[in-house]
Amino acid sequence: MVITMSKQKSRVAGLFVFVISCIFLVVTLFPYAYLVLSSLKPPREVISTTPTLLPSVFTLANYNALFHQLAIGKYFVNSLITAMSGTLLSVFLGSLAAYGLTRFASKLGNLFLLFTLGVRMTPLISVAIPMYRIIGQLGLMDTKLALVLVYTSINIPFVIWMMIGFFDNLPKELDESARVDGCGMFGTFMRIILPISLPGIATTSIFSFMLSWNDFLFALLLTSTSAKTVPVGISEFLTAYGLDLGPMTAAATIFSVPVMLFSFVMQKYIVRGMTMGAVKE
Secondary structure (H helix, E strand, O other): OHHHHHHHHHHHHHHHHHHHHHHHHHHHHHHHHHHHHHHOOOHHHHOOOOOOOOOOOOOOHHHHHHHHHOOHHHHHHHHHHHHHHHHHHHHHHHHHHHHHHHHOOOHHHHHHHHHHHHHHHOOOHHHHHHHHHHHHHOOOOOOHHHHHHHHHHHHHHHHHHHHHHHHHOOOOHHHHHHHHOOOOHHHHHHHHHHHHOHHHHHHHHHHHHHHHHOOOHHHHHHOOOOOOOHHHHHHOOEEOOEEOHHHHHHHHHHHHHHHHHHHHHHHHHOOOOOOOOOOOO
16 A cells, blocks of 8 residues: 555656646747747738737748848858857867866966956956957957957866866876876877767867857957858848848747757767776776
């Protein structure tokens, strides 16, 4: 009887968790679903004062208008190049710094960690003007290189703090075994530590990519035509004369796809315990 009651309580608890999870999922996905469905509505329905969830007729008119009114392909490539390059550089340099800080602990290293934390906590708007002046003095205005450098510098403190906790959990016996086999510090990092650290790198890369991909402030300040990214391009639909919501929803839908694909590809690496068995007792 006690076992039966326990099973019933367990089922009720499981059902409760399932219902709460479904409600949370619906609330979370509803804005995005409404965005996608709005992009498939006729233009008049998008700006209607009596909005509906489903379009009366599914159409690609908003996407056609988007590609006719905006150089979305060029902006998309600019966003992809700058976000990917900034992510790769920041993850590599930040991971290298985090590895060195975990393997050579010192008071200076601790001060450096506090400094990076302070940099990370600094509002981006407070460094926007100095960044603008530096990029201008370097002659890099309206170039993809300028955005890559800015995204790298912004993301490195975040990468350091993300990866330093992961490297702390890696057994130092791995480094010692690599040195016995003739690897130097950099060789150990590249051949042993990085492959084992794929779960942490995957998670950090996703967040770094999102920070760079969604940037509007620096892309607006540092670009005008050649290196303009999608967020800045989308803002052009908002003018003093009105707001063209149809193409804007289409652009936002397309803009969201790379982040989801990148997260989907990297999710298989976000699994703990890859170091199990790497060091024999």
